[in-house]
Amino acid sequence: MAADSAHASQQSQDEETRRDFLYLMATAMGVVGTGAFAWPLVNSMNPSKEVLALASTEVDLSPIEVGQSLTVMWRGKPVFIRHRTEAEIAEAADVALDELPDQEADADRVVKPEWLVVGGNCTHLGCVPLGQKTGDEKGEYGGWFCPCHGSHYDTSGRIRKGPAPENLPVPPVEFLDDTTIKIG
Amino acid sequence: MSEHLKTNNALIKWIDHRLPVFSMMNETMIDYPAPKNLNYWWNFGSLAGFALVVMIVTGIVLAMQYTAHVDYAFNSVERIMRDVNGGWLIRYIHMNMASFFFIVVFIHMFRGLYYGSYKAPREILWMLGVVILLLMMATAFMGYVLPWGQMSFWGATVITNLFSAIPVFGEAIVVWLWGGFSVDNPTLNRFFALHYLLPFVIVGVVVVHLWALHRFGSNNPLGIEANGQQDKIPFHPYYTVKDAFGVGVFLLAFSGFLFFAPNFLGHPDNYIPANPLVTPAHIVPEWYFLPFYAILRSIPDKLLGVVAMFASIGILFILPWLDRSPVRSAKFRPVYKWFFWLFFANCILLGWVGQEAAEGLPLILGRLATAWYFIHFLVVLPLLGVMERPKPLPVSISEPVLSGGGGLAAAAAKPMEKA
Numbered sequence: 001m002a003a004d005s006a007h008a009s010q011q012s013q014d015e016e017t018r019r020d021f022l023y024l025m026a027t028a029m030g031v032v033g034t035g036a037f038a039w040p041l042v043n044s045m046n047p048s049k050e051v052l053a054l055a056s057t058e059v060d061l062s063p064i065e066v067g068q069s070l071t072v073m074w075r076g077k078p079v080f081i082r083h084r085t086e087a088e089i090a091e092a093a094d095v096a097l098d099e100l101p102d103q104e105a106d107a108d109r110v111v112k113p114e115w116l117v118v119g120g121n122c123t124h125l126g127c128v129p130l131g132q133k134t135g136d137e138k139g140e141y142g143g144w145f146c147p148c149h150g151s152h153y154d155t156s157g158r159i160r161k162g163p164a165p166e167n168l169p170v171p172p173v174e175f176l177d178d179t180t181i182k183i184g
Numbered sequence: 185m186s187e188h189l190k191t192n193n194a195l196i197k198w199i200d201h202r203l204p205v206f207s208m209m210n211e212t213m214i215d216y217p218a219p220k221n222l223n224y225w226w227n228f229g230s231l232a233g234f235a236l237v238v239m240i241v242t243g244i245v246l247a248m249q250y251t252a253h254v255d256y257a258f259n260s261v262e263r264i265m266r267d268v269n270g271g272w273l274i275r276y277i278h279m280n281m282a283s284f285f286f287i288v289v290f291i292h293m294f295r296g297l298y299y300g301s302y303k304a305p306r307e308i309l310w311m312l313g314v315v316i317l318l319l320m321m322a323t324a325f326m327g328y329v330l331p332w333g334q335m336s337f338w339g340a341t342v343i344t345n346l347f348s349a350i351p352v353f354g355e356a357i358v359v360w361l362w363g364g365f366s367v368d369n370p371t372l373n374r375f376f377a378l379h380y381l382l383p384f385v386i387v388g389v390v391v392v393h394l395w396a397l398h399r400f401g402s403n404n405p406l407g408i409e410a411n412g413q414q415d416k417i418p419f420h421p422y423y424t425v426k427d428a429f430g431v432g433v434f435l436l437a438f439s440g441f442l443f444f445a446p447n448f449l450g451h452p453d454n455y456i457p458a459n460p461l462v463t464p465a466h467i468v469p470e471w472y473f474l475p476f477y478a479i480l481r482s483i484p485d486k487l488l489g490v491v492a493m494f495a496s497i498g499i500l501f502i503l504p505w506l507d508r509s510p511v512r513s514a515k516f517r518p519v520y521k522w523f524f525w526l527f528f529a530n531c532i533l534l535g536w537v538g539q540e541a542a543e544g545l546p547l548i549l550g551r552l553a554t555a556w557y558f559i560h561f562l563v564v565l566p567l568l569g570v571m572e573r574p575k576p577l578p579v580s581i582s583e584p585v586l587s588g589g590g591g592l593a594a595a596a597a598k599p600m601e602k603a
Contacts, residue, residue, distance in 0.1 A: 042360075045374065051364045071461060076366030078461050120461075124486075126341045127463035147465055149542065165486065 056184030058176065061115065069132045071120060074183045078120030078128055079171060080144070081181075084155060089113045091142065092156035102167045106156040109170050117183065118157035118168035122146040129153060129168075144168070212398060217416035218423055219404035221581050225299075226402060227430035228292040233390065234431055235285035240383050242278040250330065252376035254369045257332035258457045276446040282324055283449045284438050286472035289317060298524055300512030301403040307504040309396040314500045316389050321473070321497075323382040326375040328470055333454030338467050340367045340375070346480075349487040366460065407513030408577055415581040466541065474538030475531050481542040482554040492554065499561050506561055508569025516575040520568050527560045 057074045059081065064070050069082045084092075092106040093113075110116055122129050124146065130136040131144035131153075139145030139152035141160045146153075151162030158167040174182045189200060189207045200206040249268050251260040264271035293313065296302055302310035325343060329336045344361050348354040363370030401410070410416050417423075441448060449471060453464045469477050479496050483489035499506075514521040533553045540546035 045363055045370075046360050047362075047364050048370070051368075051370065055365070073460070076364060076368045076460060125467075126345045127338070127467070128461060148463060148467065163484070 056182055058180060058182050060180055062179040066114070071132050072183070074171060079183060080116075080118050080120045080132060080157070080168070082116045082155075084114055084116055088142065088155040092116075092154060092158075095154070101159050102165070104156075104158060104167055106158075109156055109158075109167075111173055111175060111181075115181070116155070116157060117173045117181065118170055120168070122148065122151055122164055123159065123166040123168065124149055124151055124162070124164040212394070213424075214418065214420040216398070216419040217410075217413065218402055218419050219410050219581055220415060220417045220422075221404050221406060222402060222423065222426075223405050224426075224430065225291070225295040225405075227427055228288050228295060230427040231288045231430055231434055232285065232292055234434075235281055235288055236383070236386060236390065238281050239278065239285060240387075242274050242281070243380070243383065245274055246278055247380060250376075252330070252373050254332060254372055254458070257330060257372060261331045276442055279450065280438065280441050280446060282327065283470070283472065284434070284441075285320065286324070288434075289320065290472070293317070294528060296403075297527075298514045299403055299405060300407050300507070300509075300514070302504045303507070303512050304504070305400050306396070306403065309393065309399075310504060311501055312389055312393040312396060314497065316386055316393065317500075318497060319382055319386045319389065323379060323386070324470065324472070326379040326382075328454075329372065329375050330379060331454060332372065332458045334456040334458055334462075334464050335451045335454040335467070337367060337458035337460065338463055339469055340371065342467055343469075344371075346490045346493075349490045351487070403512060404581060405513060405515065406578060406581055407511065407516070408581065411580045411582075468539050471535070471539070474536075475534035476538075478534040478538035478550045479554045479557065481538075482547070482550040492558075496557060499558070503561065503565075507565040509572060509574065511574040511577065516577055517568075517572060518575060519572045523560065523564050523568065527557075530556050530560070 055075055057072060059070070059072050061070075061081070061083070064081065064083045066083050067085050069080060071078050071080060073079070082088075089106075095106075097103045097105065106113075109118070120128055120132075125148065127146050127148035129139075129144035129146040129151070131138040137145050137147075139160075141152050141154035143153040143155045143157060143160075145151070146162065146164065149163050151164035152160050153164075153168055154160050156167075157170075159165070171183050176182055189196075189210045191197060191200075191206070196206055246264065249260065249264045249271065251257055261275070264275050266272075268274075296310060296313070325339070329340045344358055344367060347361060348358045350357060359365065361371070362368065363374060401416075404410075451468060451470075468474070476493050476496055480489045480493040483492050509517060509520065511517055514524055530553050533549060534557065537546045537550035537553060542550065
């Protein structure tokens with residue numbers, strides 16, 4: 001009698017575990033399956049092929065005189081191109097690295113020293129700094145000045161003063177010939 | 185105050201037996217017993233519902249005329265203003281009601297803070313309200329982007345850039361939000377889709393909010409539970425009439441803005457088409473985001489600023505557990521009452537700081553006000569729960585009325601408050 005009831009309870013415990021296992025597996029399959037279907041929906045919001053196809057732009061540099069600047073659009077954002085003067089190049093190259101908040105040598109930021117190509121959005125909250133036009137305020141370091149929250153960039157586009165945490169980013173630049181570059 | 189539907193109409197009886205929709209309406213809007221001492225601050229719940237309906241109705245009509253494309257969006261909005269029959273009226277209603285919706289909801293929330301409406305057993309009711317606020321903020325932000333003016337574009341840029349502060353995944357998340365490498369056509373399209381969707385999600389949460397509300401009924405200015413039916417009156421006609429009167433007063437104030445200063449609450453720069461190459465000199469969000477924007481800018485670190493801004497709303501979720509005082513209404517909390525008004529003034533100060541440039545005096549005040557915002561929740565409220573000695577509570581909602589008569593209720597309550 002005692003053995004019988006022990007056997008019965010053993011059986012019911014077995015059945016409970018087997019059922020638990022089935023519940024667990026079914027739920028897990030449901031979660032994985034839903035997740036697998038959710039991914040294409042989430043991924044559809046990432047940049048599409050035609051947006052990625054426009055991810056590079058070619059620029060003819062020949063009309064830009066020494067000391068002039070040009071703003072071009074790349075990936076929907078401005079890119080600053082500056083034909084730097086000898087003085088500007090020297091100024092950018094002569095700064096001691098430990099004076100910089102975001103330490104980076106000028107030589108690492110340019111392909112050819114006379115052509116500086118940097119992203120045109122302040123690294124603080126994305127405003128477009130002044131300094132591309134002749135009359136613009138260029139900040140204390142002769143590069144760019146962001147009027148939104150007062151960040152100063154030098155002639156290498158490096159942050160020198162103000163709330164921005166990083167230098168203006170250098171996009172991938174490739175010289176196709178002496179006066180044509182490909183950005184991106 | 186019977187729970188049963190009283191009708192002689194055979195058709196209504198026939199339908200109600202199969203789908204008890206009339207019984208439900210009767211129980212929630214007609215016979216529904218409400219505390220008899222609700223004051224005018226209790227108007228703002230139904231007023232918020234009214235604003236939501238106005239926004240959805242005007243929004244659907246506007247969507248029929250709007251084009252969600254970077255090349256056409258700005259002009260399609262101008263076309264609504266100039267060529268569409270009554271388009272200017274519909275758009276100005278939608279624009280200004282957005283602001284008034286926030287005014288109403290902020291008052292509704294401050295009322296909850298003053299009378300302790302978030303306390304047991306109404307914690308989930310309060311938390312659902314915070315969810316509605318978050319959904320409203322997301323909806324309003326995306327709606328502001330749709331006209332594709334300068335503030336639309338740069339507001340979208342700055343706000344989406346907030347997510348780049350997230351470590352490791354930040355950049356990928358921002359590119360995913362944009363659907364590109366900057367705020368552009370894919371961004372505008374998805375914002376329009378979500379701006380249309382989220383109001384209906386809000387309606388859904390409002391239904392659950394009301395469900396939670398009707399579980400225990402409204403709180404009241406005394407903050408004590410109703411003892412029985414003698415403390416309650418049926419919702420209709422007493423509060424339907426009172427709410428309708430409130431809607432009338434509300435519409436008077438609203439019409440003042442709508443017809444005489446429709447652009448007062450907006451920013452003129454948003455009538456300049458979006459230009460990714462030129463940033464407006466001074467980017468400010470819509471007024472209802474200013475206190476949160478001030479908190480964001482008060483903190484010099486980008487990531488911590490973003491965390492603090494979200495925490496300023498997130499902290500409301502745990503408010504019912506931060507305020508340990510067993511007494512709900514500030515009427516009987518002599519110390520909390522003052523801290524409530526200090527907190528209110530602090531929020532106004534944050535709003536003022538939010539529209540100033542972040543430097544000099546506004547920056548310092550912003551930092552102090554941000555600190556106080558969190559101190560209020562994290563230090564003052566837990567301490568007051570232990571240290572404050574509340575005044576004695578009335579025995580019932582009816583007591584002050586029965587002992588002194590309607591006009592003398594306030595006088596009768598006075599000596600009790602001093603006791």
